[in-house]
Amino acid sequence: MANGATATEVGPKVPQDSAFVQPTILTGVTPDNPIFHEEIFGPVLMLFSYETEEEVIKLANGTDFGLGSSVYSEDPVHAAWVASGWNRVLYQSISQPWLVQPFHLVG
Numbered sequence: 693m694a695n696g697a698t699a700t701e702v703g704p705k706v707p708q709d710s711a712f713v714q715p716t717i718l719t720g721v722t723p724d725n726p727i728f729h730e731e732i733f734g735p736v737l738m739l740f741s742y743e744t745e746e747e748v749i750k751l752a753n754g755t756d757f758g759l760g761s762s763v764y765s766e767d768p769v770h771a772a773w774v775a776s777g778w779n780r781v782l783y784q785s786i787s788q789p790w791l792v793q794p795f796h797l798v799g
Contacts, residue, residue, distance in 0.1 A: 695725040723754050749777035 697720045706712040715735035721728050727738075742748045765771035 695722075695727070697721045697725055697727060723751070729755060745774050748774065752778045 697718050700717045700719070701714045702717060703715045706714045713734045713736075716737070718727065718736060718738045721738050721740070723729075732738075740748075740751060742751065763771040763775045765774075
């Protein structure tokens with residue numbers, strides 16, 4: 693894929709002659725890649741790696757989009773602290789792995 697990203701199609705194959713889009717996971721997307729700054733409508737997920745929590749917050753705040761984001765942690769207080777640093781997210785979800793339904797923060 694252009695600009696160093698990798699696209700991996702997942703799930704059962706979608707018929708070519710249908711109105712459906714193949715679910716896809718994008719990895720290797722960096723802030724200098726044009727897709728990083730686009731709002732994607734469809735079953736496409738961008739997956740990012742990080743070294744520090746500060747890097748995660750900077751990455752999350754580095755886009756003009758972000759209607760929803762999630763933090764998954766065994767420590768909901770710490771997860772809420774990480775999510776509180778995001779300033780462009782309209783909907784946040786703090787999820788505890790042992791719960792069936794995630795706890796949602798609206799901010």
